[in-house]
Amino acid sequence: MSIMTDAKENLMTQIFELEALQSVYPKELSISDHGNLADINDFIAGNRKEIPQRLEYEIEISTPKGIVELLVNLPLDYPFVNPEIYCRSSVLDRNEQMNLNKALVSFYESLEKGEPIIYSIVSWIQDNAETYLENSSLNDKNKTESKETIEKKTCIDFGRYWIYSHHIYSKVKRKNIVDLARDCSLTGFSFVGKPGIICIEGAFDDCEYYWQQIKAMNWHRILVKFIEKDFDLTDDLNIYRKFSDFQEICFPVSERHNDMGQLLKYLTEHELEHAFKELFGIEAKSTPLTD
Numbered sequence: 001m002s003i004m005t006d007a008k009e010n011l012m013t014q015i016f017e018l019e020a021l022q023s024v025y026p027k028e029l030s031i032s033d034h035g036n037l038a039d040i041n042d043f044i045a046g047n048r049k050e051i052p053q054r055l056e057y058e059i060e061i062s063t064p065k066g067i068v069e070l071l072v073n074l075p076l077d078y079p080f081v082n083p084e085i086y087c088r089s090s091v092l093d094r095n096e097q098m099n100l101n102k103a104l105v106s107f108y109e110s111l112e113k114g115e116p117i118i119y120s121i122v123s124w125i126q127d128n129a130e131t132y133l134e135n136s137s138l139n140d141k142n143k144t145e146s147k148e149t150i151e152k153k154t155c156i157d158f159g160r161y162w163i164y165s166h167h168i169y170s171k172v173k174r175k176n177i178v179d180l181a182r183d184c185s186l187t188g189f190s191f192v193g194k195p196g197i198i199c200i201e202g203a204f205d206d207c208e209y210y211w212q213q214i215k216a217m218n219w220h221r222i223l224v225k226f227i228e229k230d231f232d233l234t235d236d237l238n239i240y241r242k243f244s245d246f247q248e249i250c251f252p253v254s255e256r257h258n259d260m261g262q263l264l265k266y267l268t269e270h271e272l273e274h275a276f277k278e279l280f281g282i283e284a285k286s287t288p289l290t291d
Contacts, residue, residue, distance in 0.1 A: 007051050007076055011040050014055050014074050017116040032056035032171045056172045061125050065133035066091035071172040079116050084218040093136040094209050100132040101216045158240045159204035160228040166221040168196030184210050187243040192250050193258040201241055226278045242270045
């Protein structure tokens, strides 16, 4: 078969699965981009020659302990490759959210390729998420330090992580990248397109947690290129930040590629021009923030 024929058959399978899910979860399922859904249907019908963007959607899954959001991103080769899946919930603490996603990955990687598996994934979450939600509740009760006490610690480590990805296109991932950074009180930016760059800065433990969460998603390629760190700080972390919030940025020169000169200018404006060489050189290393 040709690539176009394979793509059409895979997308037909994805649409059939989506329609079946919509019949079961009419209110819980939301499509990220209806325009892209129209493009997919046009491609299947033969009214569009260009292969469309990936199908993305979210499903809210109710459990006795709370709502779990399932974020779905389907590669063109799905169902013959794994979907990109991520779970999150406002009820889950950091550790249990990480544990839930690890267990979920183990589950769907054990399923047979070539058949739609999203409904099986939803069923698994309905059967298993409650345990992680209960653990989160127990963890909250067993905490011996309040948030206020932690914030008043005399010493804290500051970090800035530079994360490199082959690309960042998925709207589901892009939303999660921004939301998670804000939830973790991290500042920085996400440079979407090809290549993809994420810069996060803040408390070192929060940066590390963020990286573990982002890494857990399915990526073509993603790695921490280098880390900047300052130890045992006794003053306000904000004076070490180069950004006031977390933003998504993009300097496109084509539909899928960025203007790297504009990225260098952006970094220079934030006194981070040294990062450009580190990001796109050969050797990754850790750099101290202070002399």
